[in-house]
Amino acid sequence: MKSRHLVVPALLAAALWPCLSCGRTQKPAAPAEQAFRFRLHEDPPTLDPALANDQFSEAIVLNVHRGLVELDPGTLEVRPAVAESYTISPDGRTYTFLLRDGVFFHNGRKVAPGDVVYSFERILRKETNSPRRFLLEPIEGATEFTEGKSPSIAGVSTPDDRTVVLRLSKPFAPFLPQLTMTNTAIVPREAYEDPRKGYLRAPVGCGPFRFSRWEQGNFIELLAFDRYYGGRPALDRVVVRMIENATSALQEYIAGGLDSLDETPDPGDTAMMAKVGSEIRKYPFIGTGYIGFNMAVAPFKGNAALRQAFNYAVDKEYLWNVLMPGGNRPANGIIPPGIPGHDPDLPGYPHDEAKARSLLAKAGFPSGKGLPPIALWVNTGEENRRIAEQVQSDLKKVGIEVSIREVDWAAYIAGVSGTRDKPGQAQMFRFGWYLDYPDADAILRPLLHSSNWGPAGNFGRYKNREVDAFIDQALDTADPKARADLYRRAERIAVMDDPPWIFLAYMESRTLYKPYVKGVVLSPLGEFRLPLDRLRIERGAT
Amino acid sequence: MPVLLAAAAIVWLFLFFLPGDPARLIAGGASADPDVLQSIREEWGLDRPAPAQFLHYLGMILRGDLGTSYVQKRPVSAIIADHFPATLILAVAAVILSAGGGLVLGSLAALYRGRMVDTVVLLLALLGTSLPVFWLGLILMLVFASFLGWLPVLGYGMNGAVLPFTSIRLPEWDHLVLPALTLALASMGAIARVARASLIETGTADFLQTARAKGASGARVFARHTLKNALIPIVTVIGLDFAGLLGGAVATEYVFAWPGLGKTIVRAIGLRDLPVVEGGVLFLTAIFVLVSLALDVAYLYIDPRVHYSRSA
Numbered sequence: 001m002k003s004r005h006l007v008v009p010a011l012l013a014a015a016l017w018p019c020l021s022c023g024r025t026q027k028p029a030a031p032a033e034q035a036f037r038f039r040l041h042e043d044p045p046t047l048d049p050a051l052a053n054d055q056f057s058e059a060i061v062l063n064v065h066r067g068l069v070e071l072d073p074g075t076l077e078v079r080p081a082v083a084e085s086y087t088i089s090p091d092g093r094t095y096t097f098l099l100r101d102g103v104f105f106h107n108g109r110k111v112a113p114g115d116v117v118y119s120f121e122r123i124l125r126k127e128t129n130s131p132r133r134f135l136l137e138p139i140e141g142a143t144e145f146t147e148g149k150s151p152s153i154a155g156v157s158t159p160d161d162r163t164v165v166l167r168l169s170k171p172f173a174p175f176l177p178q179l180t181m182t183n184t185a186i187v188p189r190e191a192y193e194d195p196r197k198g199y200l201r202a203p204v205g206c207g208p209f210r211f212s213r214w215e216q217g218n219f220i221e222l223l224a225f226d227r228y229y230g231g232r233p234a235l236d237r238v239v240v241r242m243i244e245n246a247t248s249a250l251q252e253y254i255a256g257g258l259d260s261l262d263e264t265p266d267p268g269d270t271a272m273m274a275k276v277g278s279e280i281r282k283y284p285f286i287g288t289g290y291i292g293f294n295m296a297v298a299p300f301k302g303n304a305a306l307r308q309a310f311n312y313a314v315d316k317e318y319l320w321n322v323l324m325p326g327g328n329r330p331a332n333g334i335i336p337p338g339i340p341g342h343d344p345d346l347p348g349y350p351h352d353e354a355k356a357r358s359l360l361a362k363a364g365f366p367s368g369k370g371l372p373p374i375a376l377w378v379n380t381g382e383e384n385r386r387i388a389e390q391v392q393s394d395l396k397k398v399g400i401e402v403s404i405r406e407v408d409w410a411a412y413i414a415g416v417s418g419t420r421d422k423p424g425q426a427q428m429f430r431f432g433w434y435l436d437y438p439d440a441d442a443i444l445r446p447l448l449h450s451s452n453w454g455p456a457g458n459f460g461r462y463k464n465r466e467v468d469a470f471i472d473q474a475l476d477t478a479d480p481k482a483r484a485d486l487y488r489r490a491e492r493i494a495v496m497d498d499p500p501w502i503f504l505a506y507m508e509s510r511t512l513y514k515p516y517v518k519g520v521v522l523s524p525l526g527e528f529r530l531p532l533d534r535l536r537i538e539r540g541a542t
Numbered sequence: 543m544p545v546l547l548a549a550a551a552i553v554w555l556f557l558f559f560l561p562g563d564p565a566r567l568i569a570g571g572a573s574a575d576p577d578v579l580q581s582i583r584e585e586w587g588l589d590r591p592a593p594a595q596f597l598h599y600l601g602m603i604l605r606g607d608l609g610t611s612y613v614q615k616r617p618v619s620a621i622i623a624d625h626f627p628a629t630l631i632l633a634v635a636a637v638i639l640s641a642g643g644g645l646v647l648g649s650l651a652a653l654y655r656g657r658m659v660d661t662v663v664l665l666l667a668l669l670g671t672s673l674p675v676f677w678l679g680l681i682l683m684l685v686f687a688s689f690l691g692w693l694p695v696l697g698y699g700m701n702g703a704v705l706p707f708t709s710i711r712l713p714e715w716d717h718l719v720l721p722a723l724t725l726a727l728a729s730m731g732a733i734a735r736v737a738r739a740s741l742i743e744t745g746t747a748d749f750l751q752t753a754r755a756k757g758a759s760g761a762r763v764f765a766r767h768t769l770k771n772a773l774i775p776i777v778t779v780i781g782l783d784f785a786g787l788l789g790g791a792v793a794t795e796y797v798f799a800w801p802g803l804g805k806t807i808v809r810a811i812g813l814r815d816l817p818v819v820e821g822g823v824l825f826l827t828a829i830f831v832l833v834s835l836a837l838d839v840a841y842l843y844i845d846p847r848v849h850y851s852r853s854a
Contacts, residue, residue, distance in 0.1 A: 042809060045613045129582050131569050146577075200615055215711070216624045217801025218698045243696065243799040247680060251688050252695040252799075410562025410814045417566075420576060455566070455574055 034537045035237040036517065038260040039249050040528075042242055043216055047203045049185040050123045050130040055434070055528040058182055060220060060240065063532050064106075065185030065205035066229075068097050068116065068164070069176060073523035073531050076286075076338065076438040078176050082111060082186055082206065082229070083164075092171030092478050097164045104227040105188045106210040113158035118189045120156060121145065132183040138172040173475055173483060177437040208233045208533035217242055222532075234519070234536035250276075259517050259537070262527045264510040267326040279512045282326070283522035287434040287507035288336050288443065289328060291376065291391060292416075293500060296423035296461040299363075299371055306363035307499045311349035312356035313398045314502050319390050324383070328505035333495040334443060336506045338524045340480060341440035341487030346495060348503060356398045368399030375405045377426035379412040384430055391502070402428065417455040424459060431459075432507065434526060440487035444471050448494055462500040466493050516540070549827040550603055550820065554596060557816050564588060564612055564814040586612055599820070608821030613813050618821035622803065626825070627710045628698060629802035632725065632794070633787035635718050639726030640733055641780045647730065648737025648776075649769070655742060663734060670731030679724040679797035686720060693719050696799045721798040725791055729783045736779045740772040747771065773844045781837035788833070789826035 044057035052061045070081040080086060083097035103111040120139070123130045124146050136142050141154025155167035168175060178184075191204040203211050208230060209222035222238040243249040246263045253261040254275055264280050265272035291314075293300040293307055300307055316330035332348030335341045357367070365371045376392065378384040388404045395402050405426070407415065416431075418424035435442040446457035449471050453461055470490035477483045494500060511527045513520055519534040565582040566574055583589040587598060602609055608618035651663035687695040699714025744750075745768055753763045792804040803822060810818035841848045 045813070046615075126581055127585075129569070129578055129585060131575065131578055133578060134575060197615065215698075215700075215801065216621070217628075217806060218799075219700060221700075239700070241697065241799070242801070244805070245796050245799070248683065248696050248797055248799060251683060252697070255688060255691070255695045257695060257697070407561070408812055410564075410567055410812065411560070412562075413566055414562045455579070456576065 033237065034235045035239065036235050036260070036532060036535055036537065037239040037241060037258050038530075039241050039243045039252075039258050039262065041244050044220075046200070047211070047214075048200060049183050049187065049203070049205070050128050050132070052183060053131045055526065059528040059530070060222070061182045061185065061203070061205075062207075062529055063209045063222060063238070064203050064207045064211055065182060065187070066103075066207045067179060067182065067184045067186060069179050071177070071180045071437065071525065073521045073525055073529070076524060078180055082116075086176075088176075092173070093168045095166045095168070095175070097166070099162045099164065100229055101162065103206050103229045105191075105206045106204050106225055107188060107191060108227075109188060109190075111186060111188075111206055112161060113164045115186050115188060116164045117153075117156055117158060118192075119186045120184070121153060122187070122192060123183065124153065130183065132181065135178045135181055135184055138168045138170075138175050138178075140167045140169045171476055171478065173478060174437070174439045174441045177439045177442075180437055208531075209235075209238055212237075228533070230533060233533040235532060238532055253512055259514045261512040262509075264326075264512055276512055279514060280510055281513055281520065281522055282508060282510050283524070284329070284337055285434070285507055285509045285524045285526045286336050286338055286438055287432055287526070288331055288334055288503070289430075289432040289505035289507060290331070290334075290501035290503055292429050292431055292460040293502075294423055294427045294429075294460055295463075295500065297427060299365070299374070300427065303363050304498045305359045306365065307502075308349070309356045309359035309363055309398070310395065310400070311499055311502050312352045312359065313400065314349075314391050314394045314504070315351040316504060317351060319387065320505060323390055324386060327510065328508050331503040331506045333503055334448075334491050334501075335440045335487060336435070336443075339435065339438055339440055339443075340484040341491065343488045343491060346492065348495060349499075351394075353398050360398060360400070368401065371400060374400070374402045374427050375425075376402050376428040376430070377405045377407065377412060377415055378430045379409045380406055387430060387504070417459045420454045423454070423461055429459065430504075432505075434507070438524070440484070440491075441471065441475065444487060444490060444494075448500060460500050462494075462498075464493065464498050466490075467498075545831055546824060546827055547600075547603075550600070550824050551596075553820050553823045554599055557814075557819060558592060558595075560811075560814070562814050564816055567814050568612055603824065608824065609817035611810075611815050611818050613810075613815045613818075618817050621806065621818055622822060622825050625801060625803040625806045628713070628800060629788060629791065629795075629804060631713060632718065632721055632791060632800060632802060633784060635722035636725035636729070636787055636791075637780060637784045639722055640728075640730040640783065643726060643730045644733025644780075645737050645776065647734040649741060649764070651734065651738040652741035652745065653764075655738075660738075663738070667731035667734045670727050670729075671735075673728065674793075675724060675728045676793040676797060678727060679721070679794055682720050682724055682727075683797065693717075696720075696797070698799075698801050721791075721794050721800050724794050724797070725787060729787075733776065733779050733783070737772070737776050740775045741768055744768050744772040770844070774841060774848075777840055777844060778837065781833060781840070785830045785833035788829050 040056045040059060042056065044060055045054060046052055046057050047060055049061045049065050052058055066081045068081060068083040069078050069086065072079050082099060082103050084100040086095060086097045088095055099111065099113060105111060120136055122128055124133055124136055124142050126146050126148065133146065139153055139155040141150055144150040145153045157165045159165060185205060188204055192199050201214060208225055208228045210225045212221040212223045214220045219242065220240040224233045224236050226232050241258065243252060249261055249263055250265060252258050265276060267273060295301055320328050320330050333343060333346045335343065360366065360368060376388050378388045385406060392402050392404060416424045416426045416429045433443055433447060446452050448458060448462050448467060450458065450463040450468050452458040467490045470486045474483045474486040477486060495503065509527045516537055516539045518536050518538050521534060523529060565579050565588050568582050569575065569579045587595060610617055611621055614621060647663045651660045654660050683695055686693045694717050697717055699717040702712040702714045704711050750763060750767055753767050789804060791802060792808050794800065795802040795805040807819055807822040810822065
């Protein structure tokens with residue numbers, strides 16, 4: 001019973017306990033260690049390359065795994081990776097890859113052509129449910145393999161112990177860029193057929209960093225792989241920290257707990273800009289932001305003039321240069337700069353209220369009269385909300401009343417895409433599209449080709465025969481210049497004659513890097529697709 | 543058990559009617575291959591009619607199986623086991639701070655009733671209760687971590703000790719201070735006010751006169767008689783506060799990037815990772831029931847007059 005006398009003092013001590021740790025300072029990293037710490041908003045949903053389908057998963061997969069080819073993050077050119085070299089037959093159907101000698105998996109085993117076959121079969125196998133199965137579907141016999149009609153992929157062969165030959169069912173120009181996607185990474189069978197599925201928590205690849213630890217909601221740790229074929233990376237350790245709240249993450253960056261951060265302060269926040277403004281790196285990246293129209297329902301169905309009126313009514317210059325400066329750039333069209341086929345001379349829709357009004361009248365809704373109630377859908381987020389409110393206000397100036405509906409991502413996707421047969425509820429929706437690989441096909445086909453109608457990506461249910469024809473023709477065209485020209489022509493029709501969207505923004509990345517982080521490539525692939533094998537830490541350097 | 547089953551049914555129904563298709567998110571969200579979509583629905587049984595899905599879910603729960611996460615593809619029980627220790631540690635630290643602080647402040651206010659100390663305590667209590675936890679957390683972070691540099695800004699740390707015979711890694715202790723303090727300050731006010739009210743009420747009781755008449759010192763009367771007799775409402779508030787913290791410290795976990803269960807469940811709602819939400823909520827309900835039970839048992843210990851009998 002005596003111990004009860006101690007309750008109050010003990011509680012007092014507990015209450016005062018925080019002060020016991022007063023005087024603490026941030027522990028600096030050991031000077032000898034090359035460690036790089038960056039932030040992801042949340043845990044990657046998966047570290048399995050076959051399933052990775054989001055930027056957080058890719059950020060890790062990209063550094064743990066390697067495929068036959070990869071993209072140069074700076075120039076966006078395809079370059080050999082696990083393959084030492086490759087050749088493409090004159091008919092554009094046969095791709096022959098010569099594997100490097102001396103590529104090792106993190107488990108110590110040497111990579112062999114059989115691993116390529118296994119990895120490709122794994123992606124195509126029905127039970128894997130890979131959302132990126134389409135990347136390998138151009139290979140002859142891929143569909144038959146998925147459907148179980150064939151025990152192997154007819155178009156994949158390994159004539160000797162260093163060669164892999166892929167034969168396509170027909171020429172497919174973006175095939176090589178598609179192979180640069182991290183999903184087609186080469187994985188060792190012994191690790192990925194483990195019945196306990198250890199690879200889900202501890203992936204094994206042949207990339208520059210080997211997986212070390214993953215504490216859910218806390219961090220992922222990667223360590224340099226000594227036997228990486230490209231040479232051991234300069235960084236000894238990479239720590240990926242999960243920090244959801246942007247304000248907290250910025251404080252952590254300032255305190256020195258992060259070496260890089262994808263979140264930059266608002267340019268209007270002078271105090272914060274004074275602290276980190278000089279550490280902001282700004283660079284375009286291959287993405288386009290827009291507001292899509294649902295063209296399967298009234299009032300946008302079959303009414304191009306109305307969609308043009310909406311485009312003229314929205315002041316993109318104000319949106320990106322005044323309201324939300326320092327970020328995206330006003331867009332004229334669909335294909336972002338840096339992608340072959342981007343058309344800098346495309347007129348687009350400069351802000352013009354008079355034109356908007358006259359087109360509105362031409363569309364049958366003078367001064368907006370007769371328009372049904374229109375809802376603009378956005379997924380939850382402050383930036384989305386601000387964009388939507390500005391668009392709403394611009395449209396109101398020419399007589400168009402639009403309400404805003406903000407819902408979470410899952411509800412948004414359901415409301416926007418509908419089902420194959422039934423259009424989504426949303427009449428207008430804000431969207432951003434980041435290209436998976438630097439090819440205009442990666443934006444035009446999924447979003448505007450009628451074969452991808454509905455949930456497959458063409459949410460607005462856009463159908464324009466000419467646009468379809470140009471996109472299809474470009475796929476069969478090997479000459480890069482001719483292809484780019486075809487995409488320009490497709491874009492011109494889709495933008496100027498029959499707009500499926502309000503063309504809002506060409507995206508730009510803004511990332512903070514501490515001055516001691518060297519070897520940063522400001523890649524148009526985006527801040528999360530950052531190859532870490534080039535980075536190094538030079539403390540004391542500026 | 544009926545409470546748990548009711549909770550399970552309610553959560554399942556809510557999630558079922560929540561717009562958004564889990565298969566869609568797994569298959570890639572923005573552009574999903576219809577074949578892959580169908581195949582995912584088959585894999586997780588999402589293509590079955592609603593009553594069949596519900597019965598299957600109930601059957602699993604009755605067998606003690608919380609299911610497998612759609613996203614992480616591992617048992618929900620493993621996910622809970624990963625995240626609950628962080629939540630528990632934070633809740634325990636917060637409740638120690640808030641109970642200690644609340645009791646001390648409440649006692650001071652009761653002892654100096656109507657004086658300056660009392661007014662200050664009541665004001666602080668009101669402030670603590672009214673300030674949004676999210677805001678309070680950020681302010682504490684800015685002052686103690688960013689400005690003064692005394693404590694880490696956020697996180698759980700990477701190098702805490704591992705509990706013997708388990709795989710549970712404890713936080714680095716300095717990382718625990720700010721989130722625990724945030725939660726503690728938010729609930730300390732309520733505890734202080736209840737403590738004050740209860741102590742004042744008990745302070746007028748006749749048995750205290752008797753104790754003083756017997757020659758007991760002021761401190762002894764306070765600690766052994768007043769405080770002990772005033773404890774029941776205080777313990778109730780502390781207990782419920784603790785139970786709430788075990789499931790509801792989401793805002794604090796968010797601000798301080800604390801890898802707790804609350805944040806994990808909220809995240810799973812966004813991803814429509816239904817088994818994680820269902821399993822997580824069910825687990826937290828069970829914990830809540832257990833804490834309430836523990837509270838009832840604690841009453842027996844604190845107040846011998848309380849007894850539970852079959853006939854009652």
